[in-house]
Amino acid sequence: MDSRDLKKQLIIWRHMLHQNPETAFEEKKTAEFVAEKLKELGMEVHTGIGGTGVVASLSAGDGKAVIGIRADMDAINLKELSDHDHVSKNAGKMHGCGHDGHTATLLGAAVLLAETKNFNGTVRFFFQPAEEPGHGAKAMMDDGLFEKYPVDEIYGLHNAPFLPAGVIHTRTGGIMASEDNFKIRITGQGGHASSPHQGIDPLTSASQIYLALQTIVSRNGNPLHPIVISCTEWHTDGAHNAIPTHVEILGDTRSCSKEDQILIENRMREVSQGICTMNGAKCEFDYTHEFNPVLNDKNCVDTVIRAAIQTVGKEKVDENCEPWMASEDFAAYLNQVPGCFLLLGSGKTEENIPLHNAMFDYNDEVLMTGAELWKNLVEERLK
Ligand SMILES: [Zn+2]
Ligand SMILES: [Zn+2]
Structure with missing residues (x-):
């Protein structure tokens, strides 16, 4: 698929997810949608992991290395106050943290990687429930995530509307509190x-x-x-x-x-x-x-930096950013396997609405940036 077509596709998916927000452990339709898209790409898909989690794996070549990339799927309990055409249809719930964007982004990466398969090893796509209350990562791990679908490393991102669109920030050690x-x-x-x-x-x-x-x-x-x-x-x-x-x-x-x-x-x-x-x-x-604090591994940070420079150019990458004092349950994975969490700038020039605000809406302009970053990361790490 050409990248303009994929961008349009990701925007359609993201808006559909935004209109149908589901909160912690109730992400049934979201998980069904994700599973269906992954199956269409020819992947074997496992559902119901830790409640509503979805896992799919994609292999190429004979490489033994395995990495995981995680997106969170849950919305928050907040009444949306926007009047755009994809406003929430579920009363009192909305995608106020941009997890609709994270989900669409990882689906975009799956599309790109399934098409090109320009890597040597296995990448697993983890779609997680219930990040907001901080229980989804643990639920998936308690359900045997890493025993059934082991990975050498794990990666994840959060959109950052307080940073300019398209910048990529990360750091070794504690990046979130x-x-x-x-x-x-x-x-x-x-x-x-x-x-x-x-x-x-x-x-x-x-x-x-x-x-x-x-x-x-x-x-x-x-x-x-x-x-x-x-x-x-x-x-x-x-x-x-x-x-x-x-x-x-x-x-x-x-x-x-x-x-x-x-x-x-x-x-x-x-x-x-x-x-x-x-x-x-x-x-x-x-x-x-x-x-727990989100503690990034130095080698995984280095891999992200190389992929980030390839994706957005050196001037838009900060490899030693300030920590963000919010919390993320991605930390739970990093207690078991090394990995790297990064911030993808998603600020809009016309307005700057923070996460968890009733007017928040993910910046569609960075959907492809995230998808390409994941693709480049896989190609960089699984050579
Ligand atoms: Zn949040
Ligand atoms: Zn969030």
Whole structure:
């Protein structure tokens, strides 16, 4: 297929996916569509992996190396506010993160690679459910993804509307952040607002903890490592004329290495418990790991860089970009196999609407860029 025809085809597919968004583990029609397109290319297709995941493999020559490329298929729970002709038909759901574009892009790569087969080895196409809640990669792996369809390396991308269209950014090490959640429950002794001396005000501890947590960033973390600690919710027993007995502080932390994740958790626990002890209050500290940081392998980054330069030219490639402090469940794969995650610039000149905004719509101009990047990557890695 000539590249102008393929571009038109990918736009049609992307708009169809955009009109029919499905959220975590409910990507049934999306998975059916993906499977059908892969079958039309003559591939053996496996469905229902980790719920609604789809896997297809394509081999050429007698090379033994195997790489995987992953796209995520899920939409988010958000009411779309655009009025273009491919607006969501599923009330309260929309492709606000561009996973419709990621899916169309990987299908485009499958079309190109099935046609030219100019490589030596095997490429596997992984279409994943439920990236948004962070459970899809794990579900596929728990379902035996790498046992049934082993790979030497895995690659993935996310569109980046905050970068100019067509640039390719990546880096060795942490490119996207961990996300951990915490809940600090402080128990004092409530009483009449007029008589603080007769009780133990948990808000005193909560206020001191709120400020002290930022010293973990400024005094315990390496200044060259990004760390974010955000307290996002406070709950008290809630009578305006009573000192409460309980306060809960909830929030979220981000960092780009496993060591920093452990440092944050340990110091947060010590600081919270220490302050409560000092004030005679009781502290319960819960900390959960939601997403690991996305940690890129140096050799895989080098392969991506070579393919990226071939695709968009040296001046549009950044091989040591700033990390993006959002999270990605692609990290889960990288715990088991080396790989590289990259950002594909998808900014629009006329407007700059961020991901997860009700007006977001994938930039169709970068569909072919992504598809060609994947094709070049396969040809570069599987020589
Ligand atoms: Zn998202
Ligand atoms: Zn996303």
